[in-house]
Structure formats: C-alpha cells, structure tokens
Amino acid sequence: MRWIWIDKFVEFTPGKSAVAIKNVSLAEEHLHDHWEDYPVMPVSLMIEGMAQTAGILVGQARDFKEKVILAKISKAQVSEPVVPGDQIKYQAEIVTITDQAASTHGSVFKNDKLIGTIDLMFSHIDKNLAGVKFPEENFVFTGQFLRLLAGFIETPSGADQSKEAWKQ
Amino acid sequence: MPMTEDKIFEKVKETLVEALGVDEEEVTPEATLTGDLGAESIDFLDIVFRLEKAFDIKIPPGELFPDNVLNNPEYVADGKLTEAGLAKLKESMPHVDFSQFEQNPDVNNLPELFKVQTIVNYVRNKLNQQGSPSE
The missing domain is CATH 1.10.1200.10 (ACP-like)
Structure with missing residues (x-):
C-alpha cells in the first residue's frame, strides 16, 4: 500500500502549477482516533497531501528522472478544521527549481474557501552536496503516484520501473 | 541610484x-x-x-556558499583545508572574511564563516x- 493523501488531480500545468483534491471521509480510520468525539483531518496529513501534489509537480518538471524528497516545510498555516464530508483542494505552484532542489508555494482550500498556506522545499537527492549515493531505481515515483496524472500528461520516460507500472 | x-x-x-x-x-x-x-x-x-x-x-x-570544494581530496586533507583548498575558496568567495579561519582551517569551522x-x-x-x- 502506498501512502497517498490526494484523490486526484483536477489541473496540471507542467513545470508551473497543479491542483489536487482530497475528499475527507469518516471511513478513513485515522479520523476515528483523531479524535473519537470530534473527528478532524490532521494538518500533518494535509502537509503530506500538499507535499504529494507539489512533489509530483516538481518530479514531472524533470520528467521523473530525479528522486524528489520533501526537505523542508518552510511555512504551514491552516486556520480552520477540516472534518468528514469536506473537500480539500491543494493548489501548488513551483517558485524556483534548479538541479539541486525546488521550492513551492501552496494554497489550501476547504470546499473552495481558502483556509491555509503550505510552502515547501524539495531536494533532488542524487544531487546532494554530501555525495551520498541512492539506489538507481526511482523509488519515489512509482506506478500509483503516476497514475494520478493519467489524462494530464504523456507517459513519463524517467523512471523505467514506473513506466512499466504505468502500462499495467 | x-x-x-x-x-x-x-x-x-x-x-x-x-x-x-x-x-x-x-x-x-x-x-x-x-x-x-x-x-x-x-x-x-x-x-x-x-x-x-x-x-x-x-x-x-x-x-x-561552498559547493564541491569539500568533496575534493585535493582541497581537504585530515579534516582540514589544504593550501590549495583555501586558495580556491578565497578566490571564489571574495565576500567571505577568512582571516581567522586561516589560523585553523578545520572544515568544521567553515560554517562559522x-x-x-x-x-x-x-x-x-x-x-x-x-x-x-x-x-
């Protein structure tokens, strides 16, 4: 099982911006513990949802050749609770992208009302300054993630393994 | 202006x-x-x-900020910058004051610069x- 916190993309402009939605449901087990008397979507998972929206945007910008890892939460502010039945919309845009890293700016909407900002930084980890080596295969962008983009972009050519998964 | x-x-x-x-x-x-x-x-x-x-x-x-100088064995030996390494940094980073660092060019002291x-x-x-x- 992959840890996926967005349901689908509704807009995708390569190299620039992306919008994904997440429908929050009481069928999700974590809400029963967070909390039993007042189920509310944890903001930490909203950060993950934005990281996936923005991370896929950043990955696609380099044709999924880079391993894109969340490196920094520059800013995360969400001003209203999100509860079962609500729809979250993550709107992400690339602010800067270089060989080593990318920074993104994100807006969070609840049922189309702006409720927060989540700004992130991603590292292209094969280009890290410490020279640490990572496995050849792109373990970040596997099939399930890429299938979210069906209908928006062509089959990515970057990660071979992902490409196979895409064809299934 | x-x-x-x-x-x-x-x-x-x-x-x-x-x-x-x-x-x-x-x-x-x-x-x-x-x-x-x-x-x-x-x-x-x-x-x-x-x-x-x-x-x-x-x-x-x-x-x-320094990039690949520290990964280059020509520039770093035993945790210290070599003369060549120091010269390289000084040349490429005129905005940095190396005067104190030069006395003990330990790479661990580099961030303090x-x-x-x-x-x-x-x-x-x-x-x-x-x-x-x-x-």
Missing part, C-alpha cells in the same frame, strides 16, 4: 526571517547562519532561492557587477 548597504541589510534580514523562522532582532551582521540562526543544509538553498527573488539576481551554485554580513557583502558585490538595478 545604487542600493545602500542599509537597504541591502534590511532585505537580507527579511529573507533570513522568512527562510529560518528567526526573530528580526536575532539577525545582526555578526550572527552566524548555522550557530546563531540555526540554518541547516537545505536552508542554504532556500536562502539562495529567496535572495535571487528579493534582489533579482542569479546566484550560481557554489558562489555564495558564514555570517549575515557575508551575505550582505555578496549581494553588494553582485549588484555592483550587474550595474545595480534600481530599488
């Missing part, structure tokens, strides 16, 4: 407050980025990205090279 030193400092301060989540009072010219302001490796890239936007300049990798003033120096040089855009 060229941007004044004070104006550059103010913008650098604003950048660091946003990038590092520190208070304005903490950002003094002599504050070190890692020791005093708590910057980690990814923060250096963040600072570079933000400075590029704030001052409308292009900062090539390794120009403001990067102070708020170092960034101000770098930006000032850069703007002068570019023919200083207006404020």
Whole structure:
C-alpha cells in the first residue's frame, strides 16, 4: 500500500502549477482516533497531501528522472478544521527549481474557501552536496503516484520501473 | 541610484526571517547562519532561492556558499583545508572574511564563516557587477 493523501488531480500545468483534491471521509480510520468525539483531518496529513501534489509537480518538471524528497516545510498555516464530508483542494505552484532542489508555494482550500498556506522545499537527492549515493531505481515515483496524472500528461520516460507500472 | 548597504541589510534580514523562522532582532551582521540562526543544509538553498527573488539576481551554485570544494581530496586533507583548498575558496568567495579561519582551517569551522554580513557583502558585490538595478 502506498501512502497517498490526494484523490486526484483536477489541473496540471507542467513545470508551473497543479491542483489536487482530497475528499475527507469518516471511513478513513485515522479520523476515528483523531479524535473519537470530534473527528478532524490532521494538518500533518494535509502537509503530506500538499507535499504529494507539489512533489509530483516538481518530479514531472524533470520528467521523473530525479528522486524528489520533501526537505523542508518552510511555512504551514491552516486556520480552520477540516472534518468528514469536506473537500480539500491543494493548489501548488513551483517558485524556483534548479538541479539541486525546488521550492513551492501552496494554497489550501476547504470546499473552495481558502483556509491555509503550505510552502515547501524539495531536494533532488542524487544531487546532494554530501555525495551520498541512492539506489538507481526511482523509488519515489512509482506506478500509483503516476497514475494520478493519467489524462494530464504523456507517459513519463524517467523512471523505467514506473513506466512499466504505468502500462499495467 | 545604487542600493545602500542599509537597504541591502534590511532585505537580507527579511529573507533570513522568512527562510529560518528567526526573530528580526536575532539577525545582526555578526550572527552566524548555522550557530546563531540555526540554518541547516537545505536552508542554504532556500536562502539562495529567496535572495535571487528579493534582489533579482542569479546566484550560481557554489558562489555564495561552498559547493564541491569539500568533496575534493585535493582541497581537504585530515579534516582540514589544504593550501590549495583555501586558495580556491578565497578566490571564489571574495565576500567571505577568512582571516581567522586561516589560523585553523578545520572544515568544521567553515560554517562559522558564514555570517549575515557575508551575505550582505555578496549581494553588494553582485549588484555592483550587474550595474545595480534600481530599488
């Protein structure tokens, strides 16, 4: 099982911006513990949802050749609770992208009302300054993630393994 | 009119407050980025990205902060910078004051060289090279 916190993309402009939605449901087990008397979507998972929206945007910008890892939460502010039945919309845009890293700016909407900002930084980890080596295969962008983009972009050519998964 | 030193400092301060989540009072010219302001490796890239936007300049990798010097065995031996390494850094980073570091060029002391003033120096040089855009 992959840890996926967005349901689908509704807009995708390569190299620039992306919008994904997440429908929050009481069928999700974590809400029963967070909390039993007042189920509310944890903001930490909203950060993950934005990281996936923005991370896929950043990955696609380099044709999924880079391993894109969340490196920094520059800013995360969400001003209203999100509860079962609500729809979250993550709107992400690339602010800067270089060989080593990318920074993104994100807006969070609840049922189309702006409720927060989540700004992130991603590292292209094969280009890290410490020279640490990572496995050849792109373990970040596997099939399930890429299938979210069906209908928006062509089959990515970057990660071979992902490409196979895409064809299934 | 060229941007004044004070104006550059103010913008650098604003950048660091946003990038590092520190208070304005903490950002003094002599504050070190890692020791005093708590910057980690990814923060250096963040600072570079933000400075590029704030001052409308292009900062090539390794120009403001060291890039691959430390991975080069010619430049580092036994945890210290070699003469060649030091010469390379001094040549590529005129905005950094190496006078104290030279006495004990331990790579662990390197982060301490990067102070708020170092960034101000770098930006000032850069703007002068570019023919200083207006404020």
